[in-house]
Amino acid sequence: xxxxxxxxxxxxxxxxxxxxxxxxxxxxxxxxxxxxxxxxxxxxxxxxxxxxxxxxxxxxxxxxxxxxxxxxxxxxxxxxxxxxxxxxxxxxxxxxxxxxxxxxxxxxxxxxxxxxxxxxxxxxxxxxxxxxxxxxxxxxxxxxxxxxxxxxxxxxxxxxxxxxxxxxxxxxxxxxxxxxxxxxxxxxxxxxxxxxxxxxxxxxxxxxxxxxxxxxxxxxxxxxxxxxxxxxxxxxxxxxxxxxxxxxxxxxxxxxxxxxxxxxxxxxxxxxxxxxxxxxxxxxxxxxxxxxxxxxxxxxxxxxxxxxxxxxxxxxxxxxxxxxxxxxxxxxxxxxxxxxxxxxxxxxxxxxxxxxxxxxxxxxxxxxxxxxxxxxxxxxxxxxxxxxxxxxxxxxxxxxxxxxxxxxxxxxxxxxxxxxxxxxxxxxxxxxxxxxxxxxxxxxxxxxxxxxxxxxxxxxxxxxxxxxxxxxxxxxxxxxxxxxxxxxxxxxxxxxxxxxxxxxxxxxxx
Amino acid sequence: xxxxxxxxxxxxxxxxxxxxxxxxxxxxxxxxxxxxxxxxxxxxxxxxxxxxxxxxxxxxxxxxxxxxxxxxxxxxxxxxxxxxxxxxxxxxxxxxxxxxxxxxxxx
Numbered sequence: 225x226x227x228x229x230x231x232x233x234x235x236x237x238x239x240x241x242x243x244x245x246x247x248x249x250x251x252x253x254x255x256x257x258x259x260x261x262x263x264x265x266x267x268x269x270x271x272x273x274x275x276x277x278x279x280x281x282x283x284x285x286x287x288x289x290x291x292x293x294x295x296x297x298x299x300x301x302x303x304x305x306x307x308x309x310x311x312x313x314x315x316x317x318x319x320x321x322x323x324x325x326x327x328x329x330x331x332x333x334x335x336x337x338x339x340x341x342x343x344x345x346x347x348x349x350x351x352x353x354x355x356x357x358x359x360x361x362x363x364x365x366x367x368x369x370x371x372x373x374x375x376x377x378x379x380x381x382x383x384x385x386x387x388x389x390x391x392x393x394x395x396x397x398x399x400x401x402x403x404x405x406x407x408x409x410x411x412x413x414x415x416x417x418x419x420x421x422x423x424x425x426x427x428x429x430x431x432x433x434x435x436x437x438x439x440x441x442x443x444x445x446x447x448x449x450x451x452x453x454x455x456x457x458x459x460x461x462x463x464x465x466x467x468x469x470x471x472x473x474x475x476x477x478x479x480x481x482x483x484x485x486x487x488x489x490x491x492x493x494x495x496x497x498x499x500x501x502x503x504x505x506x507x508x509x510x511x512x513x514x515x516x517x518x519x520x521x522x523x524x525x526x527x528x529x530x531x532x533x534x535x536x537x538x539x540x541x542x543x544x545x546x547x548x549x550x551x552x553x554x555x556x557x558x559x560x561x562x563x564x565x566x567x568x569x570x571x572x573x574x575x576x577x578x579x580x581x582x583x584x585x586x587x588x589x590x591x592x593x594x595x596x597x598x599x600x601x602x603x604x605x606x607x608x609x610x611x612x613x614x615x616x617x618x619x620x621x622x623x624x625x626x627x628x629x630x631x632x633x634x635x636x637x638x639x640x641x642x643x644x645x646x647x648x649x650x651x652x653x654x655x656x657x658x659x660x661x662x663x664x665x666x667x668x669x670x671x672x673x674x675x676x677x678x679x680x681x682x683x684x685x686x687x688x689x690x691x692x693x694x695x696x697x698x699x700x701x702x703x704x705x706x707x708x709x710x711x712x713x714x715x716x717x718x719x720x721x722x723x724x725x726x727x728x729x730x731x732x733x734x
Numbered sequence: 735x736x737x738x739x740x741x742x743x744x745x746x747x748x749x750x751x752x753x754x755x756x757x758x759x760x761x762x763x764x765x766x767x768x769x770x771x772x773x774x775x776x777x778x779x780x781x782x783x784x785x786x787x788x789x790x791x792x793x794x795x796x797x798x799x800x801x802x803x804x805x806x807x808x809x810x811x812x813x814x815x816x817x818x819x820x821x822x823x824x825x826x827x828x829x830x831x832x833x834x835x836x837x838x839x840x841x
Binding site: 564566567568569571606607608613616617620621623624630633 | 762766816817821
């Protein structure tokens with residue numbers, strides 16, 4: 225089979241402490257219920273600076289500067305053991321909040337983002353030196369007077385944008401009455417778009433791609449854009465592609481809670497393998513609602529509020545080039561509707577069923593990229609170490625099947641797993657974060673096979689109690705495809721020569 | 735404990751009578767399981783949900799506890815739960831849940 229390949233990946237983070245305060249759902253609910261609470265009072269003292277988030281080891285791992293396994297060698301808590309970080313990474317970058325406001329403005333097609341004049345001037349200078357956005361500096365326009373911005377906030381319920389303790393702008397509502405176009409939703413959606421742009425631009429730049437080559441974009445985050453008559457009408461994908469110069473692409477949005485990226489990657493692979501499109505980009509922007517989601521636990525335990533990062537990623541799936549790792553579209557796991565939602569049933573459907581079909585043992589997969597949430601965020605909130613629990617479940621399944629002995633359970637987790645390193649942005653940690661490293665390790669001949677496991681909790685939408693998940697295997701390219709094409713030609717020549725010989729013999733016989 | 739689940743349990747207790755109700759937990763973690771056991775017996779300690787200040791006195795068991803496990807068809811238990819038994823800290827979970835049950839359950 226001529227499998228599609230992972231041609232490139234990009235991972236980006238945005239430091240968003242002010243969006244956390246204004247837009248995070250936990251903070252919003254607390255303000256509504258208990259505006260003078262101790263939590264809201266203490267929260268600002270627990271926010272991190274930009275240099276702290278750059279030097280935070282899991283963030284360096286996310287953008288490609290620190291192999292996740294190396295986190296095992298860094299003492300915990302990681303927030304007290306910084307590394308010498310870089311805002312630029314092998315796979316992407318960490319952007320500060322002010323520059324991200326500029327990106328919000330650049331991504332704003334309806335003049336909804338108002339940035340203050342002097343702040344705009346500062347941003348123009350900064351954006352002019354950013355390699356990916358310098359050519360779009362004019363889109364920042366002239367900026368607005370502070371009175372104008374304050375009036376929009378007071379009289380028209382615009383959402384505030386703060387930086388360094390100052391009001392620097394706002395996002396207006398896009399309609400007077402439509403709840404799906406109010407200022408809160410517009411800011412949330414513009415953040416998805418702008419962070420998606422950051423990931424896709426990095427994908428194109430870091431992998432020497434031409435934006436014109438991309439034929440289709442699948443956006444797989446968790447928000448919905450549309451108006452009162454079509455709440456999730458779309459289309460983030462095309463909107464992101466437009467800002468990135470993907471003039472030959474169309475696209476669509478795919479939703480499936482945290483499992484959406486895995487669904488999207490399988491669909492992208494299928495579109496390429498079927499020959500519908502040559503290059504399909506899977507892109508996801510970040511979620512403002514989840515900023516500071518577990519803030520109460522973090523503040524209560526005297527920690528920094530670690531959910532101050534918006535996450536984004538992009539992956540390009542392309543035709544087999546005989547070099548890049550392939551997506552084994554014949555080793556795909558799916559949590560089918562009739563399967564039941566017990567964790568055991570889910571893991572069997574996603575891990576052992578597809579491996580069984582391919583005649584593989586769980587130990588034949590070098591690394592599993594599961595729900596890669598940073599445990600330093602989830603453990604204090606009582607949600608446990610999510611990737612570690614996933615690895616233990618896979619190992620336990622292996623014990624039940626006889627692939628490994630019970631006493632090897634811990635070794636399996638250490639060898640085939642890795643520490644969680646992704647921000648808790650729902651879809652962002654789910655399966656996708658390790659694809660970049662896996663691609664590099666496979667290109668270097670240091671890894672043969674990995675499995676991406678994406679899972680989603682559908683009950684949150686109150687439409688079904690079913691669980692969901694999709695998985696697939698990525699494998700080092702055997703090079704057979706390129707060689708195979710040559711072989712086919714050679715076979716054709718041999719057959720043609722034989723046919724000619726037969727024909728000549730027949731004619732001689734006549 | 736999830737606010738909607740608190741509302742459901744409160745409603746069931748009112749409808750069926752708390753003496754006719756046992757809560758079976760499937761929590762993956764000791765602290766959260768204990769919190770759920772406390773909520774359905776003594777009331778919501780976080781004072782956030784419908785069971786805040788409401789002591790239903792319901793006995794809560796974790797599915798891992800022998801009293802419940804022995805009632806389940808062994809094949810079903812093996813298919814649905816045995817993998818998690820290998821993964822989770824069973825002793826810690828049972829200890830936490832039974833502590834709250836012994837302290838606050840009225841039935």
